[in-house]
Amino acid sequence: MARRPFRQVWDFLTRLKVAAVLVLILLLLAALGSCFPQIPPPAAVDAEQLAQWEAHVQARYGVLRDLLGAVRVFRWFKSPVFLVPLVLLAVVTLMCTLDRWRVVCRRAFRSPVSGSDAVFTAAPHTSRLTGLPAADLPCIVRECLRQRGFRVRSARSGDVINLRGERNQLATLATLVTHLALLFLLLGAGLSYGWGWREGFIIEPDESVEVGHGSSLALRNDGFSISRYPDGSVSTYQAQVAVLRGGQEVKRGSVWVNQPLTCDSVGVYLQGYQGGGNRYSVTLLAVHDPGYGWVIAAMFVLLASTTVTLNFPRGWIEARIEAGGLLRLAGWAERHAFDFEREFAALVRELSHWAVSTQEDVV
Amino acid sequence: MLIGLAYGMLWAAILAYFFHTRTGRGWTGWLATGSTVISLGLVTAALVSRGLAAGHWPLTNRYEFALCFVWAIVVVYLLVETSWRERQAGAWVLLAALLVATYAVTRSPDEQAIAWLLPALRSPWLQIHVLSTLLGYGAFGVAAGLGLMRLVPGTASEGEGGAGRLFVSGEIERTMERALALGFPWLTLGILTGAIWAQNAWGRYWGWDPKEVWALVTWLWYLLILHLRPLRSWRGRRLASLVVVGFGVVLFTFVGVPWLVRTVRLESLHGF
Numbered sequence: 250m251a252r253r254p255f256r257q258v259w260d261f262l263t264r265l266k267v268a269a270v271l272v273l274i275l276l277l278l279a280a281l282g283s284c285f286p287q288i289p290p291p292a293a294v295d296a297e298q299l300a301q302w303e304a305h306v307q308a309r310y311g312v313l314r315d316l317l318g319a320v321r322v323f324r325w326f327k328s329p330v331f332l333v334p335l336v337l338l339a340v341v342t343l344m345c346t347l348d349r350w351r352v353v354c355r356r357a358f359r360s361p362v363s364g365s366d367a368v369f370t371a372a373p374h375t376s377r378l379t380g381l382p383a384a385d386l387p388c389i390v391r392e393c394l395r396q397r398g399f400r401v402r403s404a405r406s407g408d409v410i411n412l413r414g415e416r417n418q419l420a421t422l423a424t425l426v427t428h429l430a431l432l433f434l435l436l437g438a439g440l441s442y443g444w445g446w447r448e449g450f451i452i453e454p455d456e457s458v459e460v461g462h463g464s465s466l467a468l469r470n471d472g473f474s475i476s477r478y479p480d481g482s483v484s485t486y487q488a489q490v491a492v493l494r495g496g497q498e499v500k501r502g503s504v505w506v507n508q509p510l511t512c513d514s515v516g517v518y519l520q521g522y523q524g525g526g527n528r529y530s531v532t533l534l535a536v537h538d539p540g541y542g543w544v545i546a547a548m549f550v551l552l553a554s555t556t557v558t559l560n561f562p563r564g565w566i567e568a569r570i571e572a573g574g575l576l577r578l579a580g581w582a583e584r585h586a587f588d589f590e591r592e593f594a595a596l597v598r599e600l601s602h603w604a605v606s607t608q609e610d611v612v
Numbered sequence: 613m614l615i616g617l618a619y620g621m622l623w624a625a626i627l628a629y630f631f632h633t634r635t636g637r638g639w640t641g642w643l644a645t646g647s648t649v650i651s652l653g654l655v656t657a658a659l660v661s662r663g664l665a666a667g668h669w670p671l672t673n674r675y676e677f678a679l680c681f682v683w684a685i686v687v688v689y690l691l692v693e694t695s696w697r698e699r700q701a702g703a704w705v706l707l708a709a710l711l712v713a714t715y716a717v718t719r720s721p722d723e724q725a726i727a728w729l730l731p732a733l734r735s736p737w738l739q740i741h742v743l744s745t746l747l748g749y750g751a752f753g754v755a756a757g758l759g760l761m762r763l764v765p766g767t768a769s770e771g772e773g774g775a776g777r778l779f780v781s782g783e784i785e786r787t788m789e790r791a792l793a794l795g796f797p798w799l800t801l802g803i804l805t806g807a808i809w810a811q812n813a814w815g816r817y818w819g820w821d822p823k824e825v826w827a828l829v830t831w832l833w834y835l836l837i838l839h840l841r842p843l844r845s846w847r848g849r850r851l852a853s854l855v856v857v858g859f860g861v862v863l864f865t866f867v868g869v870p871w872l873v874r875t876v877r878l879e880s881l882h883g884f
Contacts, residue, residue: 269839276832283825283869286878290819309877326820438818447815478728485731507735507812518815536815544817548804555800559793559838584842585793587786 262341263348271338278334282325285317291449293324339435346428356563357421362404363411364567364579372567372579374593380604383574387412389603390568390576393596399566412568423557430551437543445538449520453530457493460535464515467493471501473522473529488519488531504533514539562586566596576600614661615679618654619717621647622682622710629702633767641699645690648706652686655679666726671742672733674870675724678716680742681866684750685709688794692754692787700767701784705757708859712753715867732881737809745802749862751795752834756859758788759852785848788855789841796834803827814881822873823882826865833861 261267286306292298306323307314321328369375382389387410391401399414450458450468457469472489485505492500492512500512504519511517514537521532564582571577578597582589628644631637659679662670670676689705761767762784806827807817818824837854840846846854873880 265839265843269836272832272836272839276829276836279825279832280829282820283822283829283872283878284876286876287820289879290816441817480728482728483731484728485734505734506731507737507809509812509815516815518813520814534815538811538816541811541817545804545808545811548800548807552797552800552804556797559796585789587790 259344259348263344268338268341268345271334271341274334275331275338278325278331282322282331285322285325287325288323290447335435339432342428342431346425346432350425353421353425357419360413360415360418360565362402362413363406363569364413368567368579369569369577372581374578374580374590376578376593376597378576378578378597378601378604379574381574381576381600382603383570383572385603386410386570386574386576390570390600393599394566394568397592397596408572410570412570414566414568415563416565417557417561417563418565420557420561420563423554423561426554427551427558430547430554434544434547434551437540437547439540440543441538441540445536445540447537448535450533450535451523451530452533454528457491460515462535462537464513464535464537465494466499466512466515466535468517468533468535469493470531470533473531475522475529486519486522488522488533490517490531490533492517509536559585562589564589566593574604614654614658615717618651618658618682619713621651621654622686622706622713625651626703626706626710629699629706633700633703644699644702645693648686648690648702652683652690655683655686659683662726666729668729668733669739669742671738672729673723673727674867675716675719677742677746677866678712678719680746681749681753682709682713682716684746685712685753688747688750688754688791689757692791696787701758701761701787704761704764704767705754707760708753708757711863732813735809735812737805737812741802741805741809744798744805748795748797748799748802749866751791751798752855752859752862755788755791755795755855758784758791759855759859762788762852763849763856781848785851788852792834792837792855796838799831799834803831819881821882822869822878822880823865826861826869830858830861830865833858 288299288302292302310317317323321330325331369377387403390412391403394401394412394414397414397416399416400418401412401414403410403412405411446462448461452458452468452470454470454472457467460466460468469491470488471491473486475486476484478484487503487505490502490504490510491498492510500510502510504510504517506519509516509518516536516538518534518536519531520534522529523532524530562583562585564580564586566578566580569577578593578600580589580593625644625647628640628647632640632644659670659676662676666672671680685705686709689702689709692705693699693702762781806824810819810824811817833854837851837858840854841851869880869882872878873883
């Protein structure tokens with residue numbers, strides 16, 4: 250009896266509509282959050298910058314500032330209002346994955362060659378052909394299915410021969426992989442948020458600063474160069490940066506806007522410059538982000554699995570050959586197998602050509 | 613010059629497609645497809661010449677992005693027309709392209725001028741990120757045109773059976789879903805490559821910048837459609853409505869976000 254309420258909650262949360270509602274809530278919350286300025290990351294850890302930013306917000310929103318601050322619109326994407334539905338969506342995604350795992354694996358790896366009789370009446374596409382050459386029929390059907398990209402298995406039961414053609418059978422697993430990838434993506438984002446750090450520095454020429462955060466690294470500005478377009482606007486700029494540990498140089502290189510320098514899982518990014526002539530100070534950003542690799546790997550997996558799910562739909566055709574050259578066909582495909590209906594009809598047409606005297610009945 | 617001609621040809625193509633839908637005459641169909649192909653050729657020529665003149669890919673501001681967006685919608689549409697061997701959706705789909713083209717041709721001369729490449733845009737990820745996003749947007753534009761066609765009374769017959777020259781609603785929906793299936797992975801790739809590029813340039817793959825938030829909103833919207841699609845009660849006109857609204861979200865991400873940033877005075881690194 251104790252299992253019953255749990256089962257009801259489980260069944261409710263694994264419904265497709267619940268996931269859809271959560272996605273809708275999240276996108277509405279994200280859209281709402283985009284309408285308000287968010288506290289920039291440097292201000293969140295620097296009291297002086299935070300005071301400046303709050304003064305700026307106070308000037309803009311006036312009396313509404315306290316109210317908006319109370320509902321955390323300026324930290325919207327880190328507020329419970331946004332994070333609770335996000336976590337709930339992650340939980341629902343995990344539950345859906347667990348809920349469907351067995352069924353999907355069975356479909357992918359253990360689909361039986363011969364289904365029940367009901368398949369030949371209840372499947373979305375069915376057909377019945379007679380007058381076919383009984384002796385050659387298994388080979389003919391097998392070849393027709395193979396030519397269409399189906400992987401064919403067969404089984405005999407007395408006088409009856411069953412053949413089952415499967416296409417993109419493993420694609421069934423892609424939905425599960427997509428859901429797992431989403432979970433890993435959120436896990437990676439959690440790692441970035443919980444264990445990552447960023448620190449900005451303005452470094453004068455030939456000077457060095459400690460990176461901190463227990464990294465024992467220091468950065469030194471060894472030079473800066475800038476190139477300009479004919480109208481004087483900036484084309485590109487780069488800083489020569491040395492990474493030091495205990496006063497010893499462990500790495501050196503050029504840092505461009507799109508080309509950071511990496512040392513011991515700390516990335517050094519060029520954010521800007523000040524000065525002129527031959528003396529430029531550079532603004533560098535040191536970043537340690539243990540979640541980045543997870544997030545990008547998860548997104549690649551997500552991309553691959555959604556591509557497979559949406560563009561390589563699973564489909565099967567089952568054939569039953571009975572005594573006297575009677576052939577019964579049943580076909581099923583996922584909704585986005587857009588040409589399956591046409592393909593099934595073409596298969597029936599092709600098979601009917603083999604008949605000595607055929608009666609065709611396609612549904 | 614080339615863009616003006618392409619814009620004119622796009623209008624001509626839409627009129628020809630409408631005329632073809634009404635009359636069903638073969639020559640009007642060829643005229644419509646021909647105008648579309650010429651329009652595409654002119655946009656392609658304009659983009660290539662612009663790229664050669666600038667010395668970089670024409671993907672660096674909203675004007676150039678809009679031209680590429682039109683190009684993507686027309687290319688995806690012509691692929692659909694070729695595989696469908698039908699032209700009845702042409703007028704509806706090209707309306708989406710015309711909307712974006714109108715945005716492009718109404719930009720001020722300053723916005724249309726070729727600009728130097730900013731240091732932040734000097735990255736191979738620019739081409740990969742923008743082109744993959746564009747292909748996604750192009751497919752969503754085609755899906756929206758088909759959705760619009762499905763919604764307008766008298767353009768499609770209900771159910772699966774044909775009825776004269778009226779297109780079968782089931783066929784429209786299938787093609788609309790096929791366009792979504794094509795577009796969603798490209799949008800995902802666009803967001804993924806954008807994240808990699810942002811990590812290289814700014815040291816963070818995601819920063820809740822308004823443009824990033826709206827890219828996420830767009831992605832979530834289409835994710836929602838893909839989740840509602842298997843539900844029988846959401847098929848047909850309701851799904852078509854969501855797809856049309858989805859294109860509105862795409863357009864807002866493209867042109868609405870800069871407006872939002874200006875109006876609400878937000879900070880955004882995606883100023884280009």
